[in-house]
Amino acid sequence: MKVAVAGGTGVVGRWTVSALRDAGHEPVVLARSAGVDLVSGQGLAAALAGCEAVIDVSNIAGTKAAVVSAFFEAVSRNLTREAAVAGARHIVALSIIGIDGVPYGYYQGKVRQEEVLRSSPVPVSVLRAAQFHEFAGQYLARMPGRFVIVPKWRSQPVAAREVGAALARLATGSPPPAGELAMSQLAGPREENMADLIRQVARAQAASGRGKRRQVIEVRIPGAAGRSMAGGGSLPGPDVPLGTQAFTEWLAAQVREGTL
Ligand SMILES: NC(=O)c1ccc[n+]([C@@H]2O[C@H](COP(=O)([O-])OP(=O)(O)OC[C@H]3O[C@@H](n4cnc5c(N)ncnc54)[C@H](OP(=O)(O)O)[C@@H]3O)[C@@H](O)[C@H]2O)c1
Numbered sequence: 059m060k061v062a063v064a065g066g067t068g069v070v071g072r073w074t075v076s077a078l079r080d081a082g083h084e085p086v087v088l089a090r091s092a093g094v095d096l097v098s099g100q101g102l103a104a105a106l107a108g109c110e111a112v113i114d115v116s117n118i119a120g121t122k123a124a125v126v127s128a129f130f131e132a133v134s135r136n137l138t139r140e141a142a143v144a145g146a147r148h149i150v151a152l153s154i155i156g157i158d159g160v161p162y163g164y165y166q167g168k169v170r171q172e173e174v175l176r177s178s179p180v181p182v183s184v185l186r187a188a189q190f191h192e193f194a195g196q197y198l199a200r201m202p203g204r205f206v207i208v209p210k211w212r213s214q215p216v217a218a219r220e221v222g223a224a225l226a227r228l229a230t231g232s233p234p235p236a237g238e239l240a241m242s243q244l245a246g247p248r249e250e251n252m253a254d255l256i257r258q259v260a261r262a263q264a265a266s267g268r269g270k271r272r273q274v275i276e277v278r279i280p281g282a283a284g285r286s287m288a289g290g291g292s293l294p295g296p297d298v299p300l301g302t303q304a305f306t307e308w309l310a311a312q313v314r315e316g317t318l
Contacts, residue, residue, distance in 0.1 A: 061229050062109040062146075064088040064096055064137060065116030069192050070152065073222025074113055083230060088116075096133040099140070106144040111229040112137055112180075114151040115222075118167075119200060126167025134171050138178035146180055148233035150225055153186045155243055156292040162283040172239075181233040181240075185225060188245035188294060189252070190218040191308040194259040195318065198272065206260065206272050208253040209279040210288040215255065216246035217308050220301035245294035246301050251276075255305055262313050 061078050065071040066087035078085040086105055088094040094101040096116050106112070114137055118129040134151070141149055153172055157165040175182045190196075193215065198206060224244050234240035253276035263269030278288055286292075294300075312318045 059111065059230055060084045060086060060109045061226075062086045062088050062106055062112045062141075064094075064112065064114040064133065067091055068115060068117055069190060069196065070218040070221050070225075071115045073219045074115055074225050075222075077219075077223040077226035078230070081226060081230065083226070096136060097129060099136045102136055102140045103143065106140050106146065109141070109144055109146050111148040111150065111233075112141045112146050113225050113229050114149065115225065120167075121163045123163040123166035126164050127170040128167075130167050130171035131174050134174035134178075138175065138180060138182075142179040148229060149175070149178060149180050149182045150229040151175055151182065151184050152221070152225060153184050154292075155186045155188050155245060155294055155298075156286070157186070159291040160283050160286040162287075165283075176239055178239075181236055181238065183228050183234060183240040183242070185221070185228060186241065186243045187216055187221045187224075188292065189213045189215045190221065191215050191246070191255075191303070191305050192218050194252075194255040195263075197256055198260055198263070198269070204270070204273060206256060206274045208256050208274055208276050209284055210276055211252035211292065212249060212288065212290045213252050213255075213292050214245040214247075214249045214294055214300075215305055216244055216301040217303040220244070220246075220303060243294055243298040244301060245298050247304050249293065250305055258305075258309060259318065262309060263318055266313065266316070266318060268318055 260272040
């Protein structure tokens with residue numbers, strides 16, 4: 059099956075592309091580096107020709123609600139419209155566990171993305187995942203400098219590889235009935251403390267010579283978003299499927315393979 063992957067060059071996008079390929083499908087990467095701009099729509103219609111499903115794992119790095127909302131709104135409107143024109147039968151989008159309970163700017167953009175997807179003419183499945191194991195490295199990359207401030211944050215992180223595989227399975231399986239949006243979740247095997255994860259990755263990067271020594275400082279963020287992150291608002295519900303690779307196993311593999 060030909061499946062478009064919006065954001066197919068990103069952290070989870072690369073795993074999604076390889077999971078599709080491993081299962082014998084034909085992934086089509088939609089990214090600016092592949093000649094497609096999901097915000098302006100440039101190159102999108104031509105790239106979607108013949109695609110039976112579309113997976114959206116595109117992303118914008120930012121924390122301002124207005125900026126992030128504008129990005130996901132534009133991407134979702136363009137993808138749903140052009141997927142319908144191309145005759146695709148299923149759109150799968152990646153979201154995040156707890157976005158509606160944690161009033162944080164980036165999450166407000168993800169809520170907007172889900173709202174736009176609800177009016178898609180093509181059936182939509184949304185997978186809400188926990189933070190990736192890779193998130194600790196992404197956080198460090200976005201916070202240059204000696205001191206790294208991390209909110210007190212309970213999370214149950216999952217390997218991006220397992221999220222990519224779940225997205226590929228969803229997209230190539232049966233879509234929900236027309237007019238319905240199917241929601242599911244995926245988290246990792248263990249609850250962790252985000253500052254500890256970021257500290258471990260910072261230490262491993264410094265030990266391997268791939269980064270400077272960093273000091274990770276955990277703070278309780280005031281306000282509703284901080285209370286919710288510290289209080290478990292990002293944790294999965296009781297019956298959520300769990301990935302198998304724990305953060306420590308993932309980190310040990312990165313160190314062994316030199317891929318941190
Ligand atoms: N990181 C996490 O822990 C986590 C957890 C749960 C869910 N999620 C969700 O997973 C999704 C992917 O996150 P990620 O961290 O894997 O993303 P990422 O590594 O930042 O990759 C972003 C992707 O989007 C593409 N992109 C950005 N702007 C574009 C544009 N205007 N047109 C076309 N392509 C564009 C990028 O390619 P180009 O730069 O080449 O355009 C890249 O392929 C996001 O929706 C995020 O909310 C993330």
